[in-house]
Structures are given as structure tokens and as C-alpha cells.
Amino acid sequence: MKARLKWVDGVCFMGETGSGHAVVMDGAPEGGGRNLGPRPMELLLLGTAGCTSYDVLSILKKSRQDVRDCWVEMEAERADTDPKVFTSIHFHFVVTGRNLKPEVVERAITLSAEKYCSASIMLGKTAAISHDFEIRSDD
Numbered sequence: 001m002k003a004r005l006k007w008v009d010g011v012c013f014m015g016e017t018g019s020g021h022a023v024v025m026d027g028a029p030e031g032g033g034r035n036l037g038p039r040p041m042e043l044l045l046l047g048t049a050g051c052t053s054y055d056v057l058s059i060l061k062k063s064r065q066d067v068r069d070c071w072v073e074m075e076a077e078r079a080d081t082d083p084k085v086f087t088s089i090h091f092h093f094v095v096t097g098r099n100l101k102p103e104v105v106e107r108a109i110t111l112s113a114e115k116y117c118s119a120s121i122m123l124g125k126t127a128a129i130s131h132d133f134e135i136r137s138d139d
Helices: 039-062 102-116 118-123
Strands: 004-010 012-017 022-023 067-076 085-098 128-139
Touching: 022 039, 022 067, 039 067, 039 102, 039 118, 085 102, 085 118, 102 118, 102 128
Parallel strands: 085 128
Antiparallel strands: 004 012, 012 022, 067 085
16 A cells, blocks of 8 residues: 655645545644645544444345444544553444344454454554444334
8 A cells, every 4th residue: 555645834734545536634723724624633534434333334234234324423522742642432333224233233343453454454443442333214
């Protein structure tokens, strides 16, 4: 995997992924930025949510669950001193579908957290990671 990051100005950077996608990252005005894009740590949190959601949806589809929608709400805490690593991250999955089985949803989330999601397993080295979920019927 390769990526490239170029400084634009201040604390604004343009990142380009190996797959050819670009993203702007910037800081808050009080940190010298112009608020032109998300903070790097916000992208790390979103990337982790994307990684685990990819797993969860894949497992649910393979388990023949009729998923119609899925999102994750995250809340994270960071250390007060440098390096300001994540110290806790909570993932709240909301899964909508028809006749979804709670035990299957829970198993998918657990498998992602413990076996498949590289990002959350990596972040779990410094952060206490927790998960919960709710199922909303689409009947």
C-alpha cells in the first residue's frame, strides 16, 4: 500500500491514496489551520469505522441477513498529553433490515473486532474499544 501527502500551507495537507483518491486535511484556526478539511485523527477514526463496517456487512450478507441500512456512531477519547493517542473508542452500530437476528449481528461485530478489522485491532493497542448495537426493523 502506498500513499502520498503534500503540504499545501499552514497545517493544510493534500493526501492521495495509492488507489488515486484525494483528501484534504486541515487544522482548526486556533491551531494554525483554516478548517478546510477533517483533522487527521478524525480520518483515522472514520477509517476505522469504515474498516469494521465493511467486515460487519460482509459477514451479515454471508449469513443471509436482509440488511437495508447500517451506520456507526463513534465516540472517542484521547490522551491529554502527547502523544495524544486514542484511549477509548466506542462504536454504536445501527443496523436496519428485515427479520435481523440479534445474535447474528452481535457475532458479526465481535468477529470484526477480534479477528478481521486491522484498524480497530491496531488501535486496540492503546485504546479500550467497546461496541454495542441496535436493530431497527424495516418490516
